[in-house]
Amino acid sequence: MALLTKWGKKRVRELSFPGFIKKLCLISFLLGVSMMVAKVTYLDQNEGHKELFELRLRVTELKKLLESKTKITREIPEARELGRNFNLTEARKGMEKNVTVVMFSHNEDVSCLKSRLDNVLQEYPNIKVIISSTKTIDIPFSQNVEYLPNTEKEGKALATMIDKVKSPYFLYLSSSVQLPPQNSDISVSWLLHALEKIPELDFIGGSFLRNQTGARYPVLEVPCYRLRMCNWTLSQTFEYRYSVDDMMVCEETSSSFMGRKKKVIELGQFDSNLDAMATTDFFWRVKGKAVTGLRPEVQFTVSKKCFPPSLPAATEADLKFAFMKKYELYIVRDNFKREVKALDSKHYSSLKRNYGYNYNRDGYFASPMYARGLLLDLELAADFLESKNISYFIDSGVPLGGVKSGGLLPWDVDIDLGFFYDWKPVQEGLDKFCKEKGIPASVKSEPLGGGRYKIYLRAAGEFGYNTMYQQPAKELNEKDLMMYVYIHGRKYPVKTYLFASFRVMYGIKYLEMRGPRGRMNCRTKGHHACLPSEFSKGGGHWRDYYCEL
Known part of the structure; x- marks a missing residue:
């Protein structure tokens, strides 16, 4: 401060201004230096202010990221309308001229495939049809039908057939699906109508009408889906983003659908390496780059006779x-x-x-299989110890998860538990208890030192493990006061100095899971199983379970 003042006085004296102006300049300079020093001192002394400033910067960055994602999403302008002004007589000619039907037969019975082909040609006699099948089918085909035998995977079949399409549109019919009557309100001609009426629309499907065994009436399914990947899981949920007249705008439409050939080539063909889920893969990849719709009144019929049975x-x-x-x-x-x-x-x-992946250090969600295994191990240990009236407590990351989110930490792969009893009868009794429950488990022990042991419990076929530490005392002392913490709806005992132990293990920022090495960082940006929050990386923060790629 003194050096800055001395330097400032010297610079002011060198100015060729009247005396009072020089004094004003000097006062302004000194005032600015004082404010700067005060601000630095304030920031140093007020850690919370620095954190708030850092948080605001990150919120701003997040908003910019979300805005940039919104900009690349294609939309249908609000002014667009579909209406029902369509001449179905002309529609038949339009279908035969502008649409190619592509059909895939996955180990389908020959009679079923022939029935489906007859259905297409009955509704649209002059339409071009391309058929691909997993096995060679010996049936006569008419001149406007092209047959591609021995295509093992649905993705490869779709890619090959669409490459051969010469019309602007294609209609894909998956196995066991038949067309509705062409001169009706449920006709697939209404799909072509939507594509021609709304140039921003790229793909559109319809409902499925399924004849199910034991059901008195056919069941209507409206497959307009939202696709999300988060925490090693793909979720397909019935949600549409908005509607245009009687059409829903989705992220994935029915597995039988109509689309623009040009758009498939532009966005990337179907993955030839995929069999099941080839269409889901395609709609996931074009999410945000294409507009996908569903007209629920259009109804594909699913044959009960030809529909494949449920698989193991x-x-x-x-x-x-x-x-x-x-x-x-x-x-x-x-x-x-x-x-x-x-x-x-x-x-x-x-x-x-x-x-x-190393979930603990690389910033990933642990596999869902870990959570299932850890909870099973924890419940087995708790059930056994409580049935024998043995005092115990959970420790380390598990109660921290209970405080932060009422459950396990999303990256946790083990459980720590302390018990007050001799280790030998606990190991033997726990092994017997698991067998009586009909749950095969590995129960092993290892010396801790000082005559104490730790016991490892893992249910067979599960992931993660429960480490049970024998405590120095064989019984709970009065000074070891306890309380309960909820873990996934069940309460477990913890020591009352729980929060002091959090500060020792993780520091004052234990809610952010900041330790001596700083925040956990995700190894692969954009990966759906990376812990998505850059703010806390912890279970309770509202951003932590937000996965939207």
């Missing part, structure tokens, strides 16, 4: 594994909350090995 979980997982490996997914969850897990697949071990 392991078989379905094998079929979808290529898609799951491509996006590094462990779970695919559909609109009906049905899940296919990579764990059900014989390829799962290679998927786990190929990912090779």
